[in-house]
Amino acid sequence: MTSVRPNWVMKNQIFRENLICNPFWFAARFCSLPIAMVAVWGSQDMFGLFFKDAQLIVLNLAPKLIVLTFIMSLAAPLLLDFGLVQFVAVYASPVMRPLFRVPGRSAVDCMASWFGSSSMAVVITAKMHHCGYYNDREAAVMVTCFSLTGIYNIYAITTLLNFRYAFPHVVFSIYITMFLLALIFPRIWPLTSIPESYHGGADKYDIPNQDERHGHSLFNWALLRGISKARHMNVKLYFHETLSIAIPLIFGTIPLMITFGAILLAIADMTIIFDMLAYPVFLLLDVLGASEARVLGGSVVFAYIDQYLAVAYAQGLISESAKFLCLCLTTIGLINITEVVIHAWHSTIPITLWQMSVIFFMRIALSLFILIPLSSVFFP
Numbered sequence: 491m492t493s494v495r496p497n498w499v500m501k502n503q504i505f506r507e508n509l510i511c512n513p514f515w516f517a518a519r520f521c522s523l524p525i526a527m528v529a530v531w532g533s534q535d536m537f538g539l540f541f542k543d544a545q546l547i548v549l550n551l552a553p554k555l556i557v558l559t560f561i562m563s564l565a566a567p568l569l570l571d572f573g574l575v576q577f578v579a580v581y582a583s584p585v586m587r588p589l590f591r592v593p594g595r596s597a598v599d600c601m602a603s604w605f606g607s608s609s610m611a612v613v614i615t616a617k618m619h620h621c622g623y624y625n626d627r628e629a630a631v632m633v634t635c636f637s638l639t640g641i642y643n644i645y646a647i648t649t650l651l652n653f654r655y656a657f658p659h660v661v662f663s664i665y666i667t668m669f670l671l672a673l674i675f676p677r678i679w680p681l682t683s684i685p686e687s688y689h690g691g692a693d694k695y696d697i698p699n700q701d702e703r704h705g706h707s708l709f710n711w712a713l714l715r716g717i718s719k720a721r722h723m724n725v726k727l728y729f730h731e732t733l734s735i736a737i738p739l740i741f742g743t744i745p746l747m748i749t750f751g752a753i754l755l756a757i758a759d760m761t762i763i764f765d766m767l768a769y770p771v772f773l774l775l776d777v778l779g780a781s782e783a784r785v786l787g788g789s790v791v792f793a794y795i796d797q798y799l800a801v802a803y804a805q806g807l808i809s810e811s812a813k814f815l816c817l818c819l820t821t822i823g824l825i826n827i828t829e830v831v832i833h834a835w836h837s838t839i840p841i842t843l844w845q846m847s848v849i850f851f852m853r854i855a856l857s858l859f860i861l862i863p864l865s866s867v868f869f870p
Contacts, residue, residue: 509741522745525752526552543755547748551796551828555609555744562610563736566602566617567728573716574598591676592628596636603638609829611637613735616837619689627684630841633834634681634849635672639664639797639821647820650801653813659868660817667822667860671853680845689838742836751828754795767791774855775815778862782812786819790854793820794847796828810869815861822857825850 511519529548534541568574583594590596595618603611612633619629644664648657675681758764765788772787780786785804793800800820807813825831825846834841 505737515746518749519742519745522748525748529752539759540752540756543759544752546755546799547751547828551751551798552744552748555739555747555828558609559736559739559744562613563732563739566610566614566735567731572723573718573720577713577716590631590635590672592631592636593624595623596628596632599632600636600638603636604641608637608639608643608824608826609833612830612833612837613739616833616839617735620838622688625686625688626840627681627686629839630684630845631676631681633830633839633841634825634846635668635675637824637830638668639824643797644817644821647797647801647817650798651804651807651813651817653810653817656810656814656868660814663814663818663861663864663868664821667818667857668824670860671822671856674856675849675853680848684840738836743832746832746836747828750832751795754827755799758792758795764788764791771851771854774858778858780812780815780858780862780865781809782807786812786815789816790819790823793823794826794850796826797821811865814865814869818861819854819857822861823850823853825853 525544526548528537528541529544532541532544537544578597579594581594582597586592586594586596599611599614599618602614615624615629615632615637618624619626624632641661644661645654645657648654648660653660768784768787768791771790772783775783775786785807789800789804792803797820801816804813804816807816831843831846834846835843
């Protein structure tokens with residue numbers, strides 16, 4: 491769709507923005523088709539390790555994202571366009587702005603990721619940024635610091651390592667560490683280097699003072715803001731918003747996740763590149779006294795691709811403290827290619843792959859100084 495531009499595409503804004511792309515992105519999307527064919531009809535004798543990697547992406551991760559796409563496309567407009575954002579923003583602004591340097595409406599993104607998934611939070615953040623509700627720096631902060639791993643995903647990965655009995659310890663450690671990192675990262679490079687400019691129009695929802703609320707109580711003012719937003723919605727607009735979320739995921743994110751996910755997994759399996767990348771993490775873990783540091787270092791690098799791949803890589807861990815660190819580190823990094831990076835990369839949020847990579851490893855390094863003491867307390 492780079493040179494062929496039919497009228498039915500050009501007349502529709504959603505299709506025009508998501509089907510018309512440059513040759514690189516078109517090739518990246520198109521490559522997902524042969525990779526899917528290899529996964530479904532290929533054999534390991536013909537394609538070697540690439541067949542196994544393609545199957546893992548196409549038959550395991552892609553179906554989950556497809557199901558999540560339909561859920562997100564139906565649920566996100568209910569969260570965003572029927573007044574919840576405006577209502578929550580009035581109450582959350584006095585907390586979110588001074589603590590995390592983001593608007594109060596960002597609390598909705600946090601709730602969406604906590605009860606749903608990181609993908610849902612990034613999709614919501616990207617939509618809010620595109621509409622001009624977040625500036626560039628705020629959107630980058632939300633993607634890299636607040637797209638929390640959902641509580642259900644944490645339970646799933648603890649099950650994969652047969653560590654469900656320590657689920658309360660893992661959840662407490664993950665969220666207390668994420669909270670502390672969320673205080674730090676919006677105030678340091680590289681997030682501070684992103685300008686506070688808006689993609690669209692600016693519309694701030696900070697709490698007005700009593701005079702600006704025209705005598706309304708805080709609750710009444712929040713309710714009025716929410717009702718004012720919801721009043722403009724109807725069935726036609728709801729389905730338009732649903733399509734605006736579903737189309738980019740179906741024609742952009744899912745094909746790109748298949749292409750880049752399968753290629754990166756193949757590189758990890760067939761080369762020593764990931765071993766080289768894991769070596770600095772292994773050294774840091776070893777210096778800090780973590781057990782089974784070599785396997786943990788590899789799982790951290792795999793976590794940058796996908797948290798489930800990281801846990802699958804670390805299936806051989808024996809000690810409780812190593813399992814605890816593995817589960818915490820694979821989720822605390824927040825940024826992974828199969829979910830957050832692809833979503834952010836395919837949005838209007840001006841954060842680069844290099845910046846996301848740096849933030850991921852900075853999060854891992856800083857979190858070790860919190861998690862290793864906690865592991866020695868919980869599993870002496």
